[in-house]
Amino acid sequence: MPVEWPQLELIRPQWLWLLPLLAALYLVYRRSLVDLPKRQLLASLLVRGLLFCLLALALAGLNLMIKTDSVFTVFVVDQSLSVDERGQAAAAQFVQRATESGGAEQFAILPFAAEPGDFAESTDALAAPQPEKQWRKATSLEDAIAVASAGIPPEFVPHIVLLCDGNETDGDVLSLLDGTGARISTVPLPVRDDPELQVTAVNVPGQVAEGEPFSVEVVVDANHDDVAVIEVFAGDFRVISETKQIATGENRFQFTQQVTQPTEFSARIRPPADTSDSDRPFRDSFLDNNIAAGLVFTTGQPKVLMIEGDPELAKPMQWAMKEEGIQLDVRPAVGMPDSLTELQEFEVLILSNVPATDLTAGQMDIIRSYVSELGGGFIMLGGDESFGLGGYYKTVVEEVLPVRGDFEKEKEKPGLGMVLIIDKSGSMGGQKIELAKEAARSAVDLLSDKDQIGVIAFDGAPFWVSKMLPGSQKGVVLDRIAGIEAGGGTALYPAMEEAFQALQSTTARLKHVIILTDGYSTPGDFDGITQEMTAARITVSTVGIGDADQAMLRKIADAGGGRYYFSSDASAIPQIFAKETITASKSAIKEEPFLPIMVRATSVLDGISMDDAPFLLGHVVTRPKATSEVILTTESGDPLLAWWRYGLGVSAAWTSDAKSRWAAEWLSWPGFNKFWAQVIRHAMRKSDDQGFELNVQRNGRRHWVTIDAINVDGRFLNDAKTELTLVGPDLKSTSVEVMQTAPGRYEAEIETPTPGAWHLQVTQSANGQQLGQRSRGIVVGYGDEYRLRPTNNTKLQSIATATGGKFQPQPEDVFVASPGESASRAVPLWPWLLTAALILLVCDVALRRVTMPHVFGSELHRSAPAIRS
Numbered sequence: 001m002p003v004e005w006p007q008l009e010l011i012r013p014q015w016l017w018l019l020p021l022l023a024a025l026y027l028v029y030r031r032s033l034v035d036l037p038k039r040q041l042l043a044s045l046l047v048r049g050l051l052f053c054l055l056a057l058a059l060a061g062l063n064l065m066i067k068t069d070s071v072f073t074v075f076v077v078d079q080s081l082s083v084d085e086r087g088q089a090a091a092a093q094f095v096q097r098a099t100e101s102g103g104a105e106q107f108a109i110l111p112f113a114a115e116p117g118d119f120a121e122s123t124d125a126l127a128a129p130q131p132e133k134q135w136r137k138a139t140s141l142e143d144a145i146a147v148a149s150a151g152i153p154p155e156f157v158p159h160i161v162l163l164c165d166g167n168e169t170d171g172d173v174l175s176l177l178d179g180t181g182a183r184i185s186t187v188p189l190p191v192r193d194d195p196e197l198q199v200t201a202v203n204v205p206g207q208v209a210e211g212e213p214f215s216v217e218v219v220v221d222a223n224h225d226d227v228a229v230i231e232v233f234a235g236d237f238r239v240i241s242e243t244k245q246i247a248t249g250e251n252r253f254q255f256t257q258q259v260t261q262p263t264e265f266s267a268r269i270r271p272p273a274d275t276s277d278s279d280r281p282f283r284d285s286f287l288d289n290n291i292a293a294g295l296v297f298t299t300g301q302p303k304v305l306m307i308e309g310d311p312e313l314a315k316p317m318q319w320a321m322k323e324e325g326i327q328l329d330v331r332p333a334v335g336m337p338d339s340l341t342e343l344q345e346f347e348v349l350i351l352s353n354v355p356a357t358d359l360t361a362g363q364m365d366i367i368r369s370y371v372s373e374l375g376g377g378f379i380m381l382g383g384d385e386s387f388g389l390g391g392y393y394k395t396v397v398e399e400v401l402p403v404r405g406d407f408e409k410e411k412e413k414p415g416l417g418m419v420l421i422i423d424k425s426g427s428m429g430g431q432k433i434e435l436a437k438e439a440a441r442s443a444v445d446l447l448s449d450k451d452q453i454g455v456i457a458f459d460g461a462p463f464w465v466s467k468m469l470p471g472s473q474k475g476v477v478l479d480r481i482a483g484i485e486a487g488g489g490t491a492l493y494p495a496m497e498e499a500f501q502a503l504q505s506t507t508a509r510l511k512h513v514i515i516l517t518d519g520y521s522t523p524g525d526f527d528g529i530t531q532e533m534t535a536a537r538i539t540v541s542t543v544g545i546g547d548a549d550q551a552m553l554r555k556i557a558d559a560g561g562g563r564y565y566f567s568s569d570a571s572a573i574p575q576i577f578a579k580e581t582i583t584a585s586k587s588a589i590k591e592e593p594f595l596p597i598m599v600r601a602t603s604v605l606d607g608i609s610m611d612d613a614p615f616l617l618g619h620v621v622t623r624p625k626a627t628s629e630v631i632l633t634t635e636s637g638d639p640l641l642a643w644w645r646y647g648l649g650v651s652a653a654w655t656s657d658a659k660s661r662w663a664a665e666w667l668s669w670p671g672f673n674k675f676w677a678q679v680i681r682h683a684m685r686k687s688d689d690q691g692f693e694l695n696v697q698r699n700g701r702r703h704w705v706t707i708d709a710i711n712v713d714g715r716f717l718n719d720a721k722t723e724l725t726l727v728g729p730d731l732k733s734t735s736v737e738v739m740q741t742a743p744g745r746y747e748a749e750i751e752t753p754t755p756g757a758w759h760l761q762v763t764q765s766a767n768g769q770q771l772g773q774r775s776r777g778i779v780v781g782y783g784d785e786y787r788l789r790p791t792n793n794t795k796l797q798s799i800a801t802a803t804g805g806k807f808q809p810q811p812e813d814v815f816v817a818s819p820g821e822s823a824s825r826a827v828p829l830w831p832w833l834l835t836a837a838l839i840l841l842v843c844d845v846a847l848r849r850v851t852m853p854h855v856f857g858s859e860l861h862r863s864a865p866a867i868r869s
Contacts, residue, residue: 009826011061018056022049044847051840058833063826069817070825072106072156073098074148077126078164078189080113080139081286081785087189091163092126094187097811098161099123106156107815112144113137114170119151137785139164142171149180155825157817158182161809162799165191166792169784170701174795177802183818185805186796195283196788197222197246202267202294206696206776210260210300218267220244220251221788226282228269235263243272259298261345264757264779266293289786295341295757295777303327304680305346307336309353309385313659316667317676324677333358340727341757341777343370347684353383353657356391356575357565365731368396372647373725373733374761375773377683382620382655382662389588389620391579394442402628402644403653405582405620416584417452417468417508418443419499420577421492422484423517424457429486432545436516439577440481443514446581447471454502455481458495459488468502492517493524500529503538511538512584514577515556518546526552530559541565541580543573591618591662596632596640604682605631608675614665616640619656643683648725648761648773650683685773692772694762701753703778707738707746709764709771716744720764720771724748729756738762752780 010016025048075095079088099107109125111117113136145160152158160182177184203217218230225248232240232255240255257265268291271282284290304321306328308314314330321328329346333354337343343366356364370376378400380386388405392398398405420443422436444453449472455465466480492515503511513533533540540560542553545567557564563583565576582588593615598605610632624630624639632641643652656662658676666672693708705724709717722738738748752758760776793807800807804818 007065007824009063009065010057011063011826013060015056015059015061018059019053022052025049025052040847044844047840047844047847051837051844054833054837054840058830058837062829062833064829065824065826067822068155068157068825069822070106070156071159071815071817072108072152073159073161073814074119074152075107075109076144076148076160076162076164077109077111078113078139079111079117079136081136082139082165082167082191082789083189084192084194086193087165087191088126090189091187092123094163094811095126096123098814101812101815106153108151110144110148110151112141112147113139115140116144116147137783138169139167139785140170141168141173142176145173145176145180145184149182152182157821159814159817160184160805161187161814162796163187163189164796165189165789166794166796167191167784167789168795174798174802177799180803182803183805183821184799184803185809185814186800186807188791188793188796188808191789191791192285193223194285195224195226196286196289197226197228197269197282197284198286198289198786198788199267199269199292200250200787201698202265202292202779204265204294204296206295206694207297207299207774208259210298213256213258214296215254216240216257216265216267216294218253218255220246220253220269222246222248222251223788224248224283226284227272228282229272231268231270232257233266233268234259259296260300261303262295262297262341262777264293264295264341264777266291266779286786289782292781293779295779297344297775297777301325301327302347302681302684303329303345304348304350304684305337305343306330306350306352307333307354309333309355309358309383313661314352316660317658320673320676321680323673326677326680336363337366338363339757340366340369340374340731340759343367343376344374344759344775344777346376348377348379348680350379350381350680351386351397352381352659353385354390355385355579356395356397357567357572357579359397360569361571364396368400369727369731369733371400371649371651373727374759374775375648375685375763377649377680377685378646378651379680379683380653382618382657384583384589384620387588387620387622387653387655388446388582389579391575391577393446393575393578393582395575400646400651401625401653402642402646402651403622403624403639403655405578405588405622415450415452415508416447416510416512417503417506418447418512418514418581418584419454419456419468419502421456421458421495421499421513421515422465423459423490423492423519424463424484424486424488425459425490425519426487427490427519427546432518433484433486435571435573437481437484439516439573441478442574443577443581444471444474444477444481446578447474452506452508453477454499456495456498457484458491460491462491462495462498464498468506490517490519490521491524492521493526493529496524496526496529496533500533500536500538503533504536510584511536512562512580513538513540513560514543514580515540515553516543516545516573516577517553518544518548520547520549521552526556527559530556533560539584541584543567543576543580545569545573588621589618590621590634590636590638593617594619594635597635598631599633600629600631602629602631604678605675606678608671608678612669613671613675614669616656616662616666617664618662622653622655641679648763649685652679652683654679685775692764692774694760694774694776696760696776696778698778701751701780701784703750703752705736705738705748705750705760705762707762707764709744709746711771717764717766717771718743720746720766722746723763723765724750725761725763726750727759727761728752729754729758752778755780755782 077091109120148160200219200221208214226246311330318328371378451471454468457463457465466477539562541562542557543565544553554564598610628642628644630639630642695706697704711717724736724738726734736748738746741747758778763773764771797807
C-alpha cells in the first residue's frame with residue numbers, strides 16, 4: 001500500500017524571497033570577531049539559519065493540508081410564484097429535518113426566484129414573510145446554483161440540495177453543471193394547485209395578403225373545468241366575445257378574421273356576466289396571465305402615410321397617388337402613430353409642413369427606428385413649418401434627413417437682434433431649467449456672426465446672463481448660459497423692460513424677444529411694454545410650460561406680433577426655441593419663382609422631362625449633408641430634392657411643397673403624378689419576398705428565427721449575407737448574428753426579456769445586391785412563472801445524475817459524503833513555526849553569550865583578523 005505523504009501549501013509564497021538572505025548570515029559568521037570556540041559559532045550559525053527559515057515560512061503562510069469528509073450543504077430553496085404555500089412548507093420541513101439530524105455539520109440556506117437572495121444560517125429564514133411579488137415573478141436556477149457553489153468554503157465537501165419545481169424561466173441550468181464542482185441533490189416541490197385559467201398563446205400567421213381570411217387561434221389552459229368569456233381584440237377594437245366551456249388541460253379556439261393592415265390581435269378571458277349560477281363557475285387565482293397577443297403583417301397595395309398640417313391641402317396629392325396605384329392615407333399631426341406596430345402598416349411616411357412641436361419625443365424616436373432598423377421610407381416636404389422652420393434642428397428627425405437646417409444666411413439679409421428671457425424661479429428647478437438652457441444653446445447655435453444675442457434670466461428680479469454680444473462670440477454666450485441656476489420668485493415685467501432697452505440700442509434690422517416661463521408673474525404693465533416694443537418694431541413670442549399664465553402669455557404674443565406656444569412636455573422647449581430663432585431671422589424661406597435644375601441623373605426620374613417642369617414659387621433653405629445625393633436644386637444652388645440611405649431605409653427631402661402654396665403650377669403639370677409616384681416608390685421599404693421564407697418559434701423568453709431561401713432558379717441560396725435587426729419595446733435596436741445551418745437555411749436565436757412588441761427586420765444580399773427583406777413582429781406577454789406547468793421531475797433527475805447527487809434524497813443523508821469524496825482542509829502552521837523560532841532564539845542567545853568549551857571544545861574561531869594592541 002503506497003504511503004501518502006502529507007501535503008503542504010504556501011498562501012504567500014512571495015515571502016520566500018527572504019531565504020537568499022541566508023548568505024548574509026554566513027558572511028557575518030566568516031567575518032565575526034567573537035572569541036568563541038569554532039564549533040560553538042558554527043552551531044550558532046545553524047540555529048540562526050534555521051530560525052530565519054522558520055520566520056520566512058511563517059510569513060509565507062505554510063499550511064498542512066489534511067483530508068476531510070466533512071460536508072457543507074447549501075439548501076437552495078425556490079420561492080418563486082409557481083411554488084405556493086404548500087410547496088414552501090414542504091421545503092421548510094425538509095430543511096428542518098435535515099439540519100436536526102446533521103449534528104454540528106455546516107450548512108447555509110439560499111432562497112431564490114428571479115435572482116438569488118441572501119445566505120441565511122437559520123431555518124427561520126424560510127418562515128419569514130414572502131419577498132415582494134416582483135422578485136418572485138421569475139425563476140433562475142442557473143444563477144442560484146452558481147451563487148450557491150461559490151458560497152461553499154473550500155475546506156468542506158460541497159453539497160447543494162436544490163428544492164424547487166424544476167421549471168426555470170431564465171437561463172439554462174444544465175449548461176452550468178460541468179463547472180459547479182459540487183454534488184447537487186434535487187428535491188421536487190409541488191406546483192400550485194389553486195384554481196387557475198390562463199391564455200397560453202394567441203397564434204396568428206406571420207403574414208397574410210390584404211383581405212385574406214385567416215384564423216386567430218386562442219389557446220387556453222386550465223387545471224379545472226370552468227366557464228369563461230373569450231374576448232379577441234384587433235388593435236383597440238373588440239371583434240369577438242363568446243362564452244366557452246373550458247376543460248381541464250389545453251383548450252384551442254379558432255376565430256376567422258381579415259385585416260388590411262398590420263394588426264396586433266390580443267385575447268383575454270373574463271368571468272361571464274352572471275357567475276351566481278353554480279353551473280357557471282369562474283375560479284382563477286392570477287389575473288396577470290389572462291391575456292396574450294400576436295402580430296400579423298399584411299401584403300398588398302403599397303400604403304403611404306402623409307402627416308399634413310392642413311389635410312385639406314393634400315387632396316391633389318392623394319388623388320394623384322390613387323391614379324398611380326398608391327394608397328395615400330392623409331392625417332393631421334394628431335394622427336401620427338405612437339407605436340412601431342401601427343407605423344409598420346405603411347411603406348413610406350411623409351411629413352408635410354408639420355412642426356417638431358406637434359410631435360412627441362417618442363414619436364420622433366419611432367420615425368428613426370422605422371427608417372433605420374425596419375427599412376421604412378421617410379420624406380419631408382417643405383413649408384413654413386418644415387425643416388429648420390419647424391424646429392427640427394438637432395432632433396432625431398433631422399438626423400434621419402439628408403439635409404440640415406442650420407444654413408448660412410445670405411449677406412444681404414438683415415441681421416437679427418434677439419433677447420432670450422428665461423424664467424429661473426424655484427419652480428423651474430431640475431429638468432426644466434436644464435432643458436431651458438439647452439433651448440437657449442440651440443437658439444444661439446443658429447445665429448450668424450452678424451446677428452446679436454442677449455440672455456436675461458429672471459426670478460424676483462432680472463439678471464443679465466449675457467449682455468448683447470455679436471454671433472461671432474457664441475462661445476462666450478454658451479459658457480454663460482451654462483451657469484443659470486433656478487431659485488427665487490417670478491417677476492417678468494422688469495425683465496421685459498431690460499430686453500426692450502437693450503434692443504432699442506442695437507443696429508439690427510430685425511429685433512425679437514422670446515419669453516419662457518412656467519408660472520404666474522407678479523403684476524406689471526404688460527400691455528404697455530408690449531405696445532412699446534411693437535412700436536419699436538420688436539416682435540415678441542412667448543413659451544409657456546407647466547402651470548404658466550397662458551392667458552397673459554397669449555395676449556403678449558398676439559400684441560407683440562409673435563407666436564404663442566404652450567407645452568406640458570418640457571422636452572419640447574429646445575425645438576420651440578430653434579423654430580422661433582429661424583422664423584425670426586426671416587432667412588429660411590425664399591418665396592420667389594424658380595425652375596428645378598437636375599444636377600445628378602437618376603433612374604428614379606426616368607420618363608419625366610424635368611425641362612418641361614413648371615415654376616415652383618418657393619422653398620425652404622437647407623444644406624445637404626456630406627454623403628447625401630442631391631438630385632434637383634434651385635437656381636441659386638439650394639437643395640430641392642435630395643435623398644440618402646439611412647440604416648436599412650431611404651430618407652428624402654423635398655424643400656418646396658406639393659400643394660397650392662408653392663407648387664400651384666405643378667398640380668396641373670402632366671408629370672406631377674408620375675414624378676411623385678416614382679420618388680415615393682424609390683423611398684419605399686423593399687420587401688421582395690420571392691424565394692424568402694421567415695419563421696419565428698417561441699421558447700420562453702427566447703425565440704428561434706429560421707430563414708429558408710432559394711434563388712431565381714429554385715435552388716438553395718447559400719453563403720448569402722443575412723442581417724437580422726431586432727427592435728425592442730424601448731426602440732433600442734440590436735444586431736443579431738445569423739448562421740447558415742443547412743443548404744438554404746439560416747438560423748438565429750434572439751432574446752426578448754421584456755414584455756411588449758418586438759420587431760424583426762431580416763435582409764439578405766449577395767455580391768452587393770439585396771435579394772430579400774422581410775419584417776416580423778413578436779408580442780411578449782406575461783412571464784412563464786404564471787404558466788400552468790407540472791413539476792419538472794425530468795430536469796431535476798438530470799441535474800442530480802449529471803453531478804453525482806441524488807434525486808429525492810432522505811433529509812438524514814444530506815450531510816453524508818459520497819464514497820471517495822473528500823476535501824483538503826488547511827491547518828495553519830505559523831503558530832508552531834513561531835514557537836519553534838522563539839525556542840531557537842533563546843538557544844542562539846545562549847550560544848552567543850555563554851562559552852561552552854566542554855561541549856564544543858576549546859579551539860577558538862580564528863577566521864577574523866586579530867586586533868592589534
